[in-house]
Amino acid sequence: MGALGELTVPQLEALLKKLRGEYREYQRKGLRLDMSRGKPNTDQLDLCQGMLDTVSSSLGAVSESGIDCRNYGFLDGLPEVRKLLADMLGVEQDEIIVGGNSSLNMMYDCMTRALLSGVYGSDKPWCKEPEIKFLCPVPGYDRHFAITQHFGIKMLNVDMTPEGPDMDQVEELVKDPAVKGIWCVPKYSNPTGVTYSDRVVRRFAELRPAARDFRIFWDNAYTIHDLYDEGDTLLDLFSLLKEKGKEDMIFIFGSTSKISFAGAGLAAVAASRRNIRYMVRQLTNQTISYDKISQLMHVRFFGSYENMKAHMKKHAAILRPKFRLVEGILEEELGELEIARWTKPRGGYFISFETMPGCAKRTVALCKEAGVVLTAAGAAFPYGIDPADTNIRIAPSYPTLEELNTAARLFCLAVKIASVEYLLTTSI
Numbered sequence: 001m002g003a004l005g006e007l008t009v010p011q012l013e014a015l016l017k018k019l020r021g022e023y024r025e026y027q028r029k030g031l032r033l034d035m036s037r038g039k040p041n042t043d044q045l046d047l048c049q050g051m052l053d054t055v056s057s058s059l060g061a062v063s064e065s066g067i068d069c070r071n072y073g074f075l076d077g078l079p080e081v082r083k084l085l086a087d088m089l090g091v092e093q094d095e096i097i098v099g100g101n102s103s104l105n106m107m108y109d110c111m112t113r114a115l116l117s118g119v120y121g122s123d124k125p126w127c128k129e130p131e132i133k134f135l136c137p138v139p140g141y142d143r144h145f146a147i148t149q150h151f152g153i154k155m156l157n158v159d160m161t162p163e164g165p166d167m168d169q170v171e172e173l174v175k176d177p178a179v180k181g182i183w184c185v186p187k188y189s190n191p192t193g194v195t196y197s198d199r200v201v202r203r204f205a206e207l208r209p210a211a212r213d214f215r216i217f218w219d220n221a222y223t224i225h226d227l228y229d230e231g232d233t234l235l236d237l238f239s240l241l242k243e244k245g246k247e248d249m250i251f252i253f254g255s256t257s258k259i260s261f262a263g264a265g266l267a268a269v270a271a272s273r274r275n276i277r278y279m280v281r282q283l284t285n286q287t288i289s290y291d292k293i294s295q296l297m298h299v300r301f302f303g304s305y306e307n308m309k310a311h312m313k314k315h316a317a318i319l320r321p322k323f324r325l326v327e328g329i330l331e332e333e334l335g336e337l338e339i340a341r342w343t344k345p346r347g348g349y350f351i352s353f354e355t356m357p358g359c360a361k362r363t364v365a366l367c368k369e370a371g372v373v374l375t376a377a378g379a380a381f382p383y384g385i386d387p388a389d390t391n392i393r394i395a396p397s398y399p400t401l402e403e404l405n406t407a408a409r410l411f412c413l414a415v416k417i418a419s420v421e422y423l424l425t426t427s428i
């Protein structure tokens, strides 16, 4: 079959009848599959099982540098673990705070502190401004947008291009002093898989926002999460900003959630020394210290950043076949029909899928009614509103290959049904 758009109305009607028949077969199977969230699967978690043996009553909990991890202290993290995560995020050891178990939580905290007290260099707390706005490259990470929405910060969409956010739009929008920041997932972006090009990163370094306390929330969640031996490379924005004396403009986030244990890993924020000192002063009112036993476990298990990178190759070996399987099925089922586009990421956790206009919600609903849960259509947009209703985020990491095979084929069937329905409506 060629492009669906070339079929006549009677041909489309006949096709829809056939597709609905196939769909009813799926409904009879009583499926219960989930492709909604980018969770590591059990095999991936098992890769770090040995970490659980690194601390015991006999091995003790004193770090190599002689710190008793059972006690308070070292609010910014064990020196050894600061080194490990500083290497991962490409910063110096005194430019990082290793916090709790979740980078998202650290982002939320940064936003809260900015609102209540301001960031380093603010004239006043952000909440005292008449209005605050944040730039949101779309499609993007739903939980970033949830934080922003939660605080009543106005979100402004910026289009994602294959090179990163549309920088013409960004440069124009930051002329408004109410725009205090931007969310970025610069490598293997969630959900598009895009790694920002050198050109885009250089334009970020040149950015001259009207708000003097503007912050780039640079969420480098997938910094070493390559699917293939040859990974994407991301230009080092922090160094570029340093060259221009603008290093206070960025907060870098990262975690080991998809390296060690999701929800029980280590999270970090990296920034200029001025920002870090300012944050540590604020943090002393929040906690006495974070969980250094978990930090010690990570240092003992990984030893070095080199070992951590080697460990990520094992994750890739598990994830790669899953991405390939889904991409193969999409190509086989939809390749010639000219009704959809999707990304073929080289890292990260997601495939971003574009249907014909107005077909995303219908596709997700059809999948749900046949027992396959996908991320809600529109979730990757501020306020859950995808203006064209075309974007669907596919997360292939958690299901088994067999489950993925079924889920991806049902997904393609749902896309076809939604597209034929759309074509029939528009050709009347």
Ligand SMILES: Cc1ncc(COP(=O)(O)O)c(C=O)c1O
Pocket (backbone or CB within 6 Å): 038, 101, 102, 103, 104, 105, 141, 185, 190, 219, 221, 254, 255, 256, 257, 262, 263, 267
């Ligand atoms: C871009 C991005 N940032 C942050 C997170 C969450 O990280 P953490 O577990 O460290 O809170 C995710 C999880 O999917 C993510 O995709």
